[in-house]
Amino acid sequence: MARLNKEWIQSIADRAKTGVSRIESVLASRHIVPTPVLASPRRLMLVEIVFSGIKDGVSDEGPFEFRWEGLGHGLWAMLTDQNLRGKSSIMEIVRWLIRGRPSSNLQDDVRRWIQDARLRFRLDDVEHEVCAQTTGSVSGSLKRLASSGGEPSTLAIFSSDSEFEEVMADFFMRALAMEAITNWRDSNDDDSVGKTIAHGWVAFSGAMFIGTNYDVLLGDMPVETGLSGRLMQMYLGLPWVSTLAAAKSAQKAVQNAADLKSRRRTQGQKAKQSRVDAISADLATKRGDLSRVPSDKAVRDTLAALNSEYAEAKRQERTMDERLEREIAAFHQVDSAYQEARRDLQTHLDSMAAGAVFRILDPTCCPRCDHSIGEAKKKQEKLTQCCSVCGESISTSEDADLMKDELEGRVKAAKAALDKVTVNQQDALLKLASIQKSVAELQDKIDENTAKLGSFERLQELLMAIAVLEGRLQEASSDPEPNDTDGNDDEVMILNAIVSATDDRVKIQREGLLKDVSDRLVQYAQRFGMHNLSEASLKGNANLSLVKGGVATSYSKVTEGEKLRLKVATILAMIEVAEQRGIGRHPGLLMIDSPASQEVSPDDLDQLVSGLQLISQELPHFQVFVAGLTSAAITEHVPAENRREASNSGFLW
């Protein structure tokens, strides 16, 4: 076994091209256990069925007890001449006690009536007994009976429905060396990955009971669960089957996780692309804006030149201002001189005129004493040209005209000077005005260009915005998780290798096995009256292809009666083939409910029961119970001691 395990792991390592230790770590983390060899099949046989309670609400109200002891291998039957007389309930109660959980087919009133139920069964050669007190909640125990008649040993006790189910599942799964079937269930939601579901004893035990629903070939789990194939492989007892199931389940989980990641990644890529597009559009806009902004240098150069011109103009303005000040000062000075000259001239002219007036006015008296001036003094004055009053010389100055000329010359010169400085002042004023005008114009130009400088700040803003956008674009375009899938790729690869290595091992044995089962199945079906069935091919997924009357068909297309016979034939074929090869898992117990209640003709039933009768003699470990309406077909083939019957509309219990 250790060698088989080693070979298996090495085979995986070779396929995955990875080290053994990595393989082992994946096996451990995914709970995949090698199952190269299975334990030998165990045989289950019912020995005693007992249940009791109190009926109410029916015609035969009151306490009751059903007791069916001394059961053994072979064909057994529960018969009534009318329906609803308790035969199905016996089967459901057995099922309840074996599974630890009642099926939905157990009628509610029956469940309520029953107070105690006990099932004694033999597992290989060891007898066990499960006892349950079922009033209200369930409690009870599972015991192993000593072969020598000693005290039974209690294997487990239970005091609730769930404990009961747990105890029975645990017991039978161990006893039959079965492993839970792990199955992958996909999620309906895109954002989660689904989950692994473990199916246990409830599913397995279904292969021992054939109710009235023939939808699936094996067991009683709905088709949708996809469990038929697994159940079949498990019952066939193929090695590696549970390993393969676990590996496939893990593979699917990882794959789904990877798919989800990939989906998310695709969404991420889309979001990223739209972000890249948005940034690119923004960037294009900004670059367009930038191209429309005038260049920085041109305006700065213009401004520098203007500033230089402005400085020069201001210097000229200062110079001209100073000159104007000088011209004004000169004007004032010259104007003052001019006015002075005019005033002097005026004064001189006035004085000359006044002097002329006084010259012809001779003094008549002394202004000091008022005495008249005598004729003698007047004559004397004319002779001596000395004043008749004071005696001073009275000769008239001849300078007056000369002075007049001089003063007139001064006025003229001053006027000329004034005209000149006036012209100079006007010139300076005009020049200053011109310079001031150009200063103002330069100032306007500088202001205008400085205003353009405002757009330089905008230019700087644009350049900055573009740099930021370029950075964002680069960041948005880069792949943030380039090696993200490496780990998963590795695990997916290893799981693929595990699945493939395991599948190889399963296939090697399964193909031959299925062929054998298919052949046996045809023989049994023919013995159950399906004489026109010439060929059957059971697939690994429990699909069954048929050739009936020379026409290819399949299980799902045949009649209900045929389905029943094929179901039974399949189980029998599996039991037989497994028995021969020593690998089967079916415990050899089969309970078939009310075959006649469906579209199964009495002939069909007759053929089925007669076939079962024969087969039960061939298969030493086979125990089969048939529940049905009393019919010749059954009574002929089932010995009276193997029958529990109720006649005249009576009840089985």
Place this chain on the structure above:
Amino acid sequence: MFKNLCSQEQEEALITKRTPHRDALRILFVFNAGGTPCAVPAEPEIVSIFKGETRLWAFDFWMRNPDYLAAELLDMFEQNGDNVYLQAAESIFENDEPDLRRVPMIRYLFGAYDRMDDSLSLLRSRDLIRITGLKSNTKVRETDFLLTAKGKEVCTSAVTQEPILKWYADRAELVARVAGDRGGTALKHQQYERATYAETKYGGVIPPITSDVHQRLKQLVETASEDTNGQIE
């Protein structure tokens, strides 16, 4: 134009310059224009009397300071709205009189003052005027100036002989109109009041007020022309 360009030195030069005949004639025109006709039985040559030296100084101040006279003319125009005064003031400025005709005076006590002795002597020696007055004991209470017929005749003949002197005759008439019947003390107070505003600048010399008056004149002319336009409309 009228910037009172004279420096203090120039002002002093103007004051000290000797122009006795011109000054004497100016005074004579003042006596002629500002005197009151009178008859003195003992002195039949006398035609009019000009009372008081203070009044003489007041007259002479206006004769020598055309800007101050113009200010009085503007006051009178504002008082009675007679355009003659406004035009007279305008004429003063048009002829640059504040510059050309200005003869600065010293402020003494509470009015303009100048020594008149030389001028009066010139007039007296030709018997153009006679000087009299009211005396109480030894103190002269008032000096009056009597214009002789000869003096009055000179006023007429001088203008004929020397037309340039007509300005003095006309100006004396204008000053007399401005002064009216008022006595010397009243006139002195009026002049002093106006002169005080500008006084601080020039110390002893009564400063010109040309610019202020010219400015006021221009405003009044504008207002007057607006009024006229308003009436036409």
